[in-house]
Amino acid sequence: MITKRIIPCLDVKNGRVVKGINFHGLNDVASPVELAKYYSSCGADELVFYDITASAEGRKLFTDILRETAANVFIPLTVGGGINTVDDFDRVLKCGADKVSVNSGAIRDPGLIEKAANIYGDQCVVLSVDVKRIDGVFRVFAKGGRENTGMEAVSWIRSCVDSGAGEIVVNSIDTDGVKEGFDLELLAAVCENVSVPVIASGGAGKTEDFIKLFKSLPGVDAGLAASVFHFGEIRIEDLKKEMALNGIPVRI
Amino acid sequence: MIAIADYGVGNLFSLKSSFAAIGHSVAVTSDADTIRSADRIILPGVGAFRDAARKLEESGLGQVIKEEAASGKPLLGICLGMQLLFDKSYEYGEYKGLGIIPGEIIPIAGVTPEDLKIPHIGWNSLDLKRESPLFVNIKNGDHVYFVHSYYACTSERYVLATAEYGADLTAVVALDNVYGCQFHPEKSGKTGLSILKAFCEET
Numbered sequence: 001m002i003t004k005r006i007i008p009c010l011d012v013k014n015g016r017v018v019k020g021i022n023f024h025g026l027n028d029v030a031s032p033v034e035l036a037k038y039y040s041s042c043g044a045d046e047l048v049f050y051d052i053t054a055s056a057e058g059r060k061l062f063t064d065i066l067r068e069t070a071a072n073v074f075i076p077l078t079v080g081g082g083i084n085t086v087d088d089f090d091r092v093l094k095c096g097a098d099k100v101s102v103n104s105g106a107i108r109d110p111g112l113i114e115k116a117a118n119i120y121g122d123q124c125v126v127l128s129v130d131v132k133r134i135d136g137v138f139r140v141f142a143k144g145g146r147e148n149t150g151m152e153a154v155s156w157i158r159s160c161v162d163s164g165a166g167e168i169v170v171n172s173i174d175t176d177g178v179k180e181g182f183d184l185e186l187l188a189a190v191c192e193n194v195s196v197p198v199i200a201s202g203g204a205g206k207t208e209d210f211i212k213l214f215k216s217l218p219g220v221d222a223g224l225a226a227s228v229f230h231f232g233e234i235r236i237e238d239l240k241k242e243m244a245l246n247g248i249p250v251r252i
Numbered sequence: 253m254i255a256i257a258d259y260g261v262g263n264l265f266s267l268k269s270s271f272a273a274i275g276h277s278v279a280v281t282s283d284a285d286t287i288r289s290a291d292r293i294i295l296p297g298v299g300a301f302r303d304a305a306r307k308l309e310e311s312g313l314g315q316v317i318k319e320e321a322a323s324g325k326p327l328l329g330i331c332l333g334m335q336l337l338f339d340k341s342y343e344y345g346e347y348k349g350l351g352i353i354p355g356e357i358i359p360i361a362g363v364t365p366e367d368l369k370i371p372h373i374g375w376n377s378l379d380l381k382r383e384s385p386l387f388v389n390i391k392n393g394d395h396v397y398f399v400h401s402y403y404a405c406t407s408e409r410y411v412l413a414t415a416e417y418g419a420d421l422t423a424v425v426a427l428d429n430v431y432g433c434q435f436h437p438e439k440s441g442k443t444g445l446s447i448l449k450a451f452c453e454e455t
Contacts, residue, residue: 040441
């Protein structure tokens with residue numbers, strides 16, 4: 001039986017994991033490679049590396065780290081951040097990424113998803129979308145959630161799926177950081193309208209939030225989070241055991 | 253030495269790294285003589301069947317791989333590489349494969365209920381149907397990572413394992429010294445590495 005996936009997301013800047021973390025048994029808590037190995041050993045089903053570097057030197061460091069991670073961690077690896085062209089896809093795929101996540105790049109160049117999907121296949125192209133309610137309407141935000149594009153989120157997601165996006169990461173700005181659960185209303189609207197895998201992001205604060213997500217929305221395929229894993233507030237082994245106890249299919 | 257056939261389809265970095273992780277040296281190569289002198293051959297592949305089949309034929313590597321397999325050398329096809337072992341595929345038309353294992357590659361959508369998402373992406377459990385040297389270090393129900401929209405429709409006698417996704421999808425096949433995995437062992441954590449190790453040491 002196909003299982004629900006748990007995905008930790010690592011923000012990487014100048015070759016280091018950005019958010020402060022503290023784990024037992026990890027010598028270098030800010031090393032993306034060490035942290036990736038650790039999560040893989042804990043049962044993470046997939047990893048997302050998000051490059052928030054601005055400089056060219058930082059980019060080079062990021063791809064070095066990606067290569068080292070892919071040489072040591074044998075679970076799927078998705079890479080996002082600064083993906084604006086097909087050349088950017090090529091750059092990270094060569095270093096061992098399996099999937100590439102596009103966000104603002106797809107907003108700037110609406111042809112990017114189709115071009116990349118034609119070359120690398122739909123399964124390689126992940127659309128990441130930041131969504132916020134404005135006057136009761138789900139709107140797409142760009143530039144790390146700072147800029148309202150004015151586009152309605154569900155129709156934007158549908159058009160990207162039609163262009164070849166093979167998976168959708170739905171990040172709710174409204175629930176992100178609040179730690180009171182995922183944005184079930186938004187996720188339900190997306191699940192009703194697309195037939196590709198949907199990854200929920202934003203709002204996880206405790207184990208029950210994941211249980212509620214998968215129990216109430218069978219269309220959601222994976223749950224993504226960063227700080228609750230990095231700070232050890234949720235241990236992935238415990239989360240997956242709890243999911244199994246609740247009858248949610250999971251890889252243990 | 254193990255040869256990973258490089259015929260210009262997809263990136264082989266992770267696959268190469270996975271063999272290093274289990275202590276086996278590999279050569280990623282498009283050279284026919286290197287493939288002929290190898291102890292074992294890996295046929296990888298991602299993307300569309302048509303393009304891959306054409307590149308295998310144009311490079312001449314398809315013929316080399318067929319000859320080596322016929323001579324008894326262990327061969328493992330991975331993902332699209334597994335699909336290429338069969339007679340033909342109906343992905344975006346009708347295209348001939350290597351014809352090493354009898355069978356056809358057909359859409360998953362034709363056999364699974366409509367509400368299931370296509371591609372079949374994610375970790376699914378293996379239902380082991382037969383004993384195989386590939387399975388010496390894994391157990392029934394272990395999970396592996398799949399990404400595919402088409403699957404191999406073949407005689408039960410060649411199917412070593414299936415994965416349930418609305419239907420029993422072919423996951424591992426074998427015919428004598430020729431093996432194939434629909435999933436990505438190099439992305440399937442410990443279970444995947446165990447299968448690769450078994451291919452290197454038990455076949």
